[in-house]
Structures are given as C-alpha cells and as structure tokens.
Amino acid sequence: MSQRIRIDPITRLEGHGRIEIFLDERGDVANTYFQVPELRGFERFCVGRAAEEMPVVTARICGVCPEAHHLAAAKALDVVFGVQPPVPARKLRELLYSAFFVTDHATHFYALGGPDFIVGPDAPPSERNILGVIRKAGREIAKQVLDCRARNHEVITVLGGRPIHPVAGLPGGWSCSLSEGARREIEIAARENVEFALLSLKLFHTLVLGNQEFSEMIRSEAWCHRTYSLGTVDSRNRVNFYDGTLRVIDPEGAEFSRFEAAAYRDHIAERVEPWTFLKFPFLRAIGWKGFEDGSDSGVYTATPLARLNVSDGMATPRAQEEFERFYETLGTGKANGRYRPVHHRLATHWARLVEMLYAAERMLELATDPEITSPDVRRIPDGIRGIGVGSVEAPRGTLIHHYETDQRGILTRVNLIVGTTHNHAAISMSIRKAAQSLIRAGRIVEEGLLNRIEMAFRLYDPCLSCATHSLPGHMPLEVIVRGADGTALRSFRRDEGAVS
Amino acid sequence: MTDVTKPKLAIFWASSCGGCEVSVLNLHDKLLLMEQFLDLVFCPCLLDTKKHDVEAMADQSIYVTLFNGAIRTSENVEMAHLLRRKSRVLVAYGACSAEGGIPALSNLHTRESHLRDVYLDNPSTENGTGVLPQSRTLLPEGELELPEFLDRVRKLSDVVPVDYVLPGCPPESDSLWRVLETLMRGMALPPSGCVLGESRSTVCHTCTRRKENKSIERFYRTYETITDPERCLLEQGLVCMGIATQDGCGALCPKVNMPCSGCYGAPDGIADQGAAMISALGSVLSVGAYKGMTEEQLVENTERVIAGIPDPAGGWYKYSLAGSELKAKRAE
Numbered sequence: 001m002s003q004r005i006r007i008d009p010i011t012r013l014e015g016h017g018r019i020e021i022f023l024d025e026r027g028d029v030a031n032t033y034f035q036v037p038e039l040r041g042f043e044r045f046c047v048g049r050a051a052e053e054m055p056v057v058t059a060r061i062c063g064v065c066p067e068a069h070h071l072a073a074a075k076a077l078d079v080v081f082g083v084q085p086p087v088p089a090r091k092l093r094e095l096l097y098s099a100f101f102v103t104d105h106a107t108h109f110y111a112l113g114g115p116d117f118i119v120g121p122d123a124p125p126s127e128r129n130i131l132g133v134i135r136k137a138g139r140e141i142a143k144q145v146l147d148c149r150a151r152n153h154e155v156i157t158v159l160g161g162r163p164i165h166p167v168a169g170l171p172g173g174w175s176c177s178l179s180e181g182a183r184r185e186i187e188i189a190a191r192e193n194v195e196f197a198l199l200s201l202k203l204f205h206t207l208v209l210g211n212q213e214f215s216e217m218i219r220s221e222a223w224c225h226r227t228y229s230l231g232t233v234d235s236r237n238r239v240n241f242y243d244g245t246l247r248v249i250d251p252e253g254a255e256f257s258r259f260e261a262a263a264y265r266d267h268i269a270e271r272v273e274p275w276t277f278l279k280f281p282f283l284r285a286i287g288w289k290g291f292e293d294g295s296d297s298g299v300y301t302a303t304p305l306a307r308l309n310v311s312d313g314m315a316t317p318r319a320q321e322e323f324e325r326f327y328e329t330l331g332t333g334k335a336n337g338r339y340r341p342v343h344h345r346l347a348t349h350w351a352r353l354v355e356m357l358y359a360a361e362r363m364l365e366l367a368t369d370p371e372i373t374s375p376d377v378r379r380i381p382d383g384i385r386g387i388g389v390g391s392v393e394a395p396r397g398t399l400i401h402h403y404e405t406d407q408r409g410i411l412t413r414v415n416l417i418v419g420t421t422h423n424h425a426a427i428s429m430s431i432r433k434a435a436q437s438l439i440r441a442g443r444i445v446e447e448g449l450l451n452r453i454e455m456a457f458r459l460y461d462p463c464l465s466c467a468t469h470s471l472p473g474h475m476p477l478e479v480i481v482r483g484a485d486g487t488a489l490r491s492f493r494r495d496e497g498a499v500s
Numbered sequence: 501m502t503d504v505t506k507p508k509l510a511i512f513w514a515s516s517c518g519g520c521e522v523s524v525l526n527l528h529d530k531l532l533l534m535e536q537f538l539d540l541v542f543c544p545c546l547l548d549t550k551k552h553d554v555e556a557m558a559d560q561s562i563y564v565t566l567f568n569g570a571i572r573t574s575e576n577v578e579m580a581h582l583l584r585r586k587s588r589v590l591v592a593y594g595a596c597s598a599e600g601g602i603p604a605l606s607n608l609h610t611r612e613s614h615l616r617d618v619y620l621d622n623p624s625t626e627n628g629t630g631v632l633p634q635s636r637t638l639l640p641e642g643e644l645e646l647p648e649f650l651d652r653v654r655k656l657s658d659v660v661p662v663d664y665v666l667p668g669c670p671p672e673s674d675s676l677w678r679v680l681e682t683l684m685r686g687m688a689l690p691p692s693g694c695v696l697g698e699s700r701s702t703v704c705h706t707c708t709r710r711k712e713n714k715s716i717e718r719f720y721r722t723y724e725t726i727t728d729p730e731r732c733l734l735e736q737g738l739v740c741m742g743i744a745t746q747d748g749c750g751a752l753c754p755k756v757n758m759p760c761s762g763c764y765g766a767p768d769g770i771a772d773q774g775a776a777m778i779s780a781l782g783s784v785l786s787v788g789a790y791k792g793m794t795e796e797q798l799v800e801n802t803e804r805v806i807a808g809i810p811d812p813a814g815g816w817y818k819y820s821l822a823g824s825e826l827k828a829k830r831a832e
Contacts, residue, residue, distance in 0.1 A: 004642050022641030030641045039633070040515065040572070041614040043622070045605040049814040052723050056761055057818070060602040063519020063670065081723060150528040161756035162749075163526055164519045164670055165763075168756045171723045176756040269626045272619050275637040275644040279618075279625060288626075378726050402623060408810055409721070415623045 003027070005439075019453065021435050027443070029436045034428040036278035046414040051080055051405045054414075055169040058401065061418070066165045067100040067156065068394035068419070071242065072401040074169030075390030079262070080403055081171040081381035088374035089173035094242040095186070095366040096159040096166065097392070101241055101359035102193045103152035104395045105304075105352050108461050109200060110145045113349050116455050117208040137203060148196050151189040158182050172379040180373050187367040193360035194318070201322060201353050208349075209329070218346045219330065222437045223456075225429055226251040226293045226343045228283060228300035230422060231307035232393045233258075237338075238315040239307050239358060241393040247310045248283065251295050253340040257285070261391035264400050268417065280425045281417060291429050299429070302397030302422035303460060304351035309341035314354070316361035322354045345430055348459045352395075384409050394419040396461050423460050430456040507563040507683055510542035510554075511593075512583055514576040515603055515653070516569030520594040523670040530677060537684035551579070554586055562586050564683060566593035566666070566676075570603045570822065571654040584660040589689065591679075591696065592656045595669035599765050599773075600822020602669070604653040607821050608813060611651065655822045664689070664696045669763035669819055672749050695746060700768045703742035703760045707751035711735065715786035719808025722759065733759050734784060739809055741816070744776035763819050772825040774816035781809075 005021040024030040042061055049057060054073040059066035071093055078085055085093075108114075110133055118133050133141065153163045159178065160166025168175040178186075208214045217223065228251060232244040248256040248267070259267050270279040271288045282288045282298030289297045300306070314320040327339035330347050334340065366372055384407060391400045397419030404413040420427075434456040511524060521543075527534060534540075541562060542554050565587040571577055584590050595601040606614065619625060619632050637644045656662050666675060679696050682689060690696070704711075711732045720737040727733055733740040733754055741762035742751065748764050766773035785805065793801060809815065817824050 020642075020644060022639075024641075031639075033639075033644055035644065035646065039614070039618065040603055041606050041609075041618065044609050044614040044617040047617070048608065048811060049605070050721065050811045052721055053761075053811075053814060053818075057602055057605075057814075060517050060519070060669070063517040063522050066517075066519065077723075146528055146531075149525070153526055153528075157752075161758060162752050163673070164522050167753045167758045167761070170758075175722075175758050176729075265624050268624060270622070270624050272625060272627045272631040272633070274631050274634040275639065275646065277633050277646065281624075284626075380726065381723055408807075410810055413617075413623070417624065 005435075019431055021439070023439065027439070027441045029432065029439050032428065032432040032435050033275060034424070034431055035276045036424075039277040043414045043416055047411050049411050051077060051403055051409045051411050052170060054401070054403065054411075056165070056167055058416070059165045061416070063164055065100075065104060065394050065396070065419075067097055067160070068392055068399050069401070070160070070166050070169050071097055072390045072392045072394075072399045074171070075243075075392065076388040076401040076403050077171035077390070079388030079390065080385060080405055080409070081388075082383055082385040083172040083379050083381035085173035085379060086374075086376045088177070088371050089377040090243070091366055091369060091372055092159060092174045092178060092377060093169065095178075095363060095372065096156055096168075097242050098359045098363035098366065099152040099155040099159075099186075099189070099193075101395060102197065102356055102363065103149050105356040105359070106145060106148050106196070106200070108395070109349065109352060109356070110141070112461060113352070113458050116458065117214050117349065118203070120214070136207070141203075144196060144199070148193070151192060155186050155189050158186070170378075172381055174377045177375045177377045178373050183367060183373050187364065190360060190364035190367045194357070194364060197353065197357035197360045198318070201357060204350060204353055218344050218350075220344075222433060223346045223430075224343050225301075225345060225426060225433070226295075227297070227426060228256060228295075229306035229309040229341060230300050230302040230398055231310040232391070232398060233311050234315060236315075237310075237312040239311045239355065239393075240315070241355075241359070243392075246391065246398065248300065249310050249341060251293075251341065251343070253309075253335055253338065256283075261400060262389040264389060264391070264402070264417070270417070270421075278421060278424050281422050282425065291425055291432065293429070299425045300422065301426045302419060303348050304355050304395075305342065305345070305348040306397070307393060308351045308354060312338045314358050316358050316365070319354055319358035319361055322357055326350055326354055345459055346455070352461075396420050397422045420460070427457065427460050430460075506537060506539040508541045508561060509538045509683070510562045510565040510583065510587065511540070512542065512565060512567050512569075512579060513544065514567065514569030514579060514597070514656075515572035516594070516596055516601075519670040520566075520568035520596075523594075523668075523673050523676060526673040527677060527680075528673075534680055534684070538680065551582070554582060557586050559585050560588050562588070564589040564591060566591050567656055568594040568597050568670075570596040570600050571650070571656060571659050572603065573650060574648065577650075577659050580656060580659045589663045590656075590660065591664045591666050592662045593666050593676075594671055595667060595763050595765065595819040597656045598665045598667050598823070599820035600653050600655050601819050604655075604820075604822035605814060605818070607652045653822050658822070663692045665765075666696045667746055667764040668748060672752075674750075675748050695768050701747045702767050703745045703747055703749065703751050703754075703764070706747055707732075707742055707754050707760075709733065709754055715788075716784055717786055717789065718805050719781075721808055721810070724808075727757055729757060733757075737808065739777075739781070739815060741773075741777060743780040744770070744773055744816075761818055762816070765820055765823075773820045774812065774824060774826065777816045778812075 003023045018035040020033040022030045055070045058069040058073050061069050115133050119136055157163045160168045228248055230248050232240055233247045234240040234244045245258050247258045250256045257267055267284055268281050269284040270281045272279055283300055286298035314323045330342045332340050387404050389402045399419050400417040402415040405411050431453055434452040565583045592598045615632055633646055635646055635648055709732045710730050714735045716737050719739055727736045738759045740759035742760035745760055745762045746764040746767045753760050770776045
C-alpha cells in the first residue's frame, strides 16, 4: 500500500513550512513536496503607499533580517527618485549592514545550524541546541554569543535608529551622520567582531573538520547538488553584501551571466505551483526543467556557499585566507584561474563563517574610514523617475526590490524576490535526497529521517515569510505516516524519537 | 522543563514577521535571569512544545501568554482561542496583535487582487496557464492541501477577550522587561484592560526636540527636506505621528531625524489613531494665510498643503487599520 509522510513543524499553525513525502508501492520515495502555506501579500498592499515609506514598511517582511529589506528598499528608492546618495551615506548603510551580518551569521552558527556539527548530528535531540553547544564548547562561548548580539544590535540602533526595524534609510542617503564618539564605540565593536569570527572559525576547524565523521559527511555525495550559483560581486569579482553586479556561474565554475539588478527579469523567472504559496525562481535562459541538478536545469541557489562560488575571492585579508583554505580543503582545484565551485551543501555552514569574518573585517574598515563621520549624508532628489530596482545580499540570498510609481511617487507596482525564495527548489531537492537516503522499501529510519531532513532544511537557514527561525536549533518536527486513504497510521516526534 | 514553583509564561506568534521574538532575544543577558524566575512553557520559536502539549495543559495553568502577530488565517483564530483558555492573562504583544499592524494594510485591497499581483500580473512570473495556489491539489502521488485565508486581517481582541496590550513594532525590550520584572517579583499586574509597561503620555512628551509652537505653511515628504536636528519635526512640516502615538519607545525615530511612524498606536484613551492625527494636524496648520483668499486660491493652497500627505491611510493607519473605527474601503 502506498503511504504518505507529512513533516510539519509546529509552525504550520502560523503557516510556515510543511513537507509531504509520498512513497510508492514498493515503499520507496515516489516524491517529496516542500510547501509554504502562507502569503502575506506585501506586493499588493504596498501599492497605493508613498514610495518613501518602503524602507519602514518592507522591513516588516522579516523581523530577523529587517536590515536587508530596509537597504534593498532604500537602494530601489535612490533609483526611483533618480538620486545618488553621497559616498558617506553609502558607507553608513554598509557599516550597519556589516554589523547586522556578523550578528545574523553568529546566531545561525551557534543557535540554528551549528549544533548539528558542534554537538553532532546523531546526538540526542535534547542536546542538539544552543545549550548543547554551550556544554560542548564551554560557558564562555554563551557569553560571547550574547555579547556579540548585544553589541551589534547597539550599533544597529545608533546607526539605524532602532534595534529592530531601522528607520534611517531614505531616497538620497541616510537620515543622520555619525559622531566621532559613536564611531569609536563602533570601531571597538568591530575589533571584537573580528576576534569573535576568528574564534568561531577555530571552533569549526577543531570540532567539525577535526572530526572524521563530520568531515566525511560534508564531502558525502548524499549532501551534494550540482546547481548554478547566484550572488553579488564587486568590480574585482569579490563578495559584496551591499552593492555590486549579480553574477551567475554554472555548475563547473564558468561564468554563465552577469547583470545589474535592474535587469533581473531578463535572467530570472518565477514558476507558480498550485500546491504552495511560494514561487520557484529559475534561470530564464535555461528554463524550468523540474527539481533537477546539473547544467541543463534552471535551478540555482543563492546562499553563503553560492556567494563564495560566484566570487574569485574575498575583499579582506583574513577572509581571503579562509576562502583559500575552504577551496583547498573541499574543492577540486582551479579552472581558468579561479576555484571550481564546491557543491557540498553542508559546506554552507563553513561558508557562512567565512562571510562572518569578512563582514567583521569590512565593518572595521568602514568604522576607521575617515569619511564615515562626514556630515554629507543626504541628497534631495529633484524629480521622480518612477521605476527602480534595488538589491542587496541578504544572509539567506540575493534580495531584490522592484518598485514602480506614478508621478507623485505613489507605488503602482511592487515585486519582491527574497533570499529564501531563490533556494525554494534547491531546498526541495535536498529534502528529497535526504528522504531517499533514509526511506528504502518501506523501512523508515525514524530518528535519522527527522535529523537528516532537519539538517537538509536548516543548512539553507530558510526564512519562510522570513519567520521560520527556530532559535535554539530545534526545528520542531512531527511526522505522520498516512495510508493511501489518508488515515494516520502512526506518528512520531523528533523530541521523543518514539512512535506514539 | 516544567517547574511548579515558577509562574508559567507562553510566547506565541500568529501572522507576524518574527521581530517580536527578536525583541525577546534582545533582552540579551537578562534572558538568563528570566529563565531563573519564569517557566517558559510554550514558544514555537524557542521550544519544542507543540499544540497538543498546550491542549493537554489545565485551563488557566499558564500565568501569562504574550501573543504576537495578526489574525490572518483560521489557524491563527484557533490558537487564539486555545491560548485564551489556557492562560490567566492574555497580552496582545506588539502592533500586529494589538491593532493589526502593517499586515492589516492588506485590508485596503481585495483577496483576489493580492493573488493577481503575486501570481498572474507579476513582472518576473512566468505563468501562461494562470496557475494559482489551490486549497486542494491532486498530484500523481496524492493530494496536497493549503490553508484558506480569512477575508481580512483582524486584531487579537476581535477574536478573544484580551487583558492587556503591550504595543510597539516591536515593543522595545525595556518595556517587555518592566512587565517581566513585575511578574518575577510576584507583584500584581494593573487592572485588566490597560496598556502595559508604558506611561500614559505621547511620544512627544519624551522627545527632546525643541518645540516653538510655530504653525506651518505646508507639509513635506521625508525625502524633500533636510530638517534642523534640534527642532520639532512636525513644526518643520514633517508628518511626525508622535503627537498621536502612545509613548513607550523613548522617541527613537526622531533621534535619527526621522518622523515617528506611530508603531505604538493611539495614546491610552484615544480610540482611533488616524483621527487623532487629523485633529492634531488641523491644529498646527497656519490658518492666517487663508484670510482674504479667493475660492480658486483656497483650492490651490489646500492642494499644495496636502501634497505632503499623499497616502493618509498608509501613513496614519500604518499599524492600526484592523483596529480603526473607520475600517477600510477596498481598492480592486
């Protein structure tokens, strides 16, 4: 008899993610579906609003990464109003964004993704959380993580006005300049961030790469997907979170396309499926060929790993050293003068730490930039051009805001592609692969299934409706095995690991 | 996990962005203190406790539930009823739960126009056959389901009785801490029905900008003017909502030269934030200039004055549309 398995985070109640696994008559995986049962409709209800409100309004798409929406909106508005912010304003925006990246990546590493490795994928679920990390890595780490969040949220408050949902971004610049006193505090925070990022990498090297089992797991074919990668690079093809050119590389590492955010529609298209509210972006030039790997499929990813893959290097010295270590350890050498991409999806955790170090170093560069305290932070626009696209790299992928307005600057059209959406197809594929490796001929490895699917999911740090954050590293899961007629045959929970 | 000696606390998110949870995390080292004195029994963001665990709890066994997020789906309604039954004190935590918040701007539009803009008439979507998400989809392997949307976004108190409101988008962590301290010290909460953790004044009362009681000739949009950093923003023509907004944040936005956008909602005792704002703006406009104008000049002048307020619904009801007395007229 064919069966179906539903994996439902408790967050189903709020409409977050849902996984359905269908088995065929032999009891093998026939197919898996990753559903997002939620739509809030910002693209519609922003229509009719005054365009300059968007940095404040769209921040509410996500309370975890409001800084990303705030800045993508401000950049789109610069174009809508045809005004180039002064250089100090652009530096202030990037300074805030660097502090945000450090705290966001730290939260993911220590509380969300890291526990899988630091504590271990087969450790009891009650241990695989931030508390388990503290027990394994020491209480001093807990204090360091809390301190990291506290100091960076203070920086965000000083620069952006509020600790959550900043307000200082507007077309033509930034609403306030930075005083020398506040700059000194930010410089201190940046230095602490660099030390903290280095410490985090040291932990990763010791506890993860130094562990043969985890190390083999990272390299395992079960966690590998050879897809295209998307990310933003600067003029020298190095990672940049705030600004640059969008670059796509193919699964072998050759440049497939590069474009300005304004041209995103020529390169990216989105597919609608009737069974999920979230769309599936794909490369327009290749087309949608289903949930498949390889260069013939339009599926791509936009993650920390994808960003490293599209880049030729990092723009800061220590991050560059770690970038090279990353590719020398996991990669397959160079082609045409650049490292071939790494497709081991669990390596995303390491890539995230490389980015955290870059963000910390970049924050220090900006905090010690003589221009950063300049009072020249605003330009008044002299007209309304009416169309603008702004993009940044959000922690979870490229974020694109596209606005169109009437002559008064009232929005007539809004289109948004957020980080996690780019990865929707890839997340589905990773879930399918994890399910296939654990369900064979009707045998379901119960605890293993839940752990591995959880890991497949979490390495993308998915932010469904920007809210699927389960902070202590617990993605609460419940599995219901149903018969073909839909009746529940049995259910079990990850936290108990038992059939109930 | 459960400790019988400590008061039980629950934190739940309905239709929300997660910012309210981050405001809890932003207690930083106070989190460790909170953990010592309160027993967090349900919080999907932080704990593994599930809905059926809450169902198994005795009625009224949770001392306080902080409920954030708006009511958008039938599942949100179901959770509101469940947590009301299990909690002695139910707090509408944050703007969405209190007044609908920014998601309630959705009430200005029809359900159909949302689907059209996202899936059909959308710049990057390739959807030649007009596929829309369906409540039931029959696939080769079986049937998949999606939840239905309610017709409009509602606030928590539209669905169940609410004891207190803790406003803000999100509430400042200091406000939350004042409430938690009250609970941890075993002190009684104020009479039911009031706003928690806040004073009874407006944002203007804590704003340190200088007020000169000057009337204004016109309004400016934020990008149109660079303001004096010392003077009242409203008196400089920015539509700053501080005058019609509950105090509690410490006037954070004006500190970085941006107008208050009203996220703490109407001041205590005021039913409709937008109406309060209209009344406030009427009182700062210079009326002297209108004397002796011809009818044509009056119209022209009025249009010039209100050009700085292009979207009153989205500006004055940004966080409170679900709770507004006026409700919303829907565009197609």
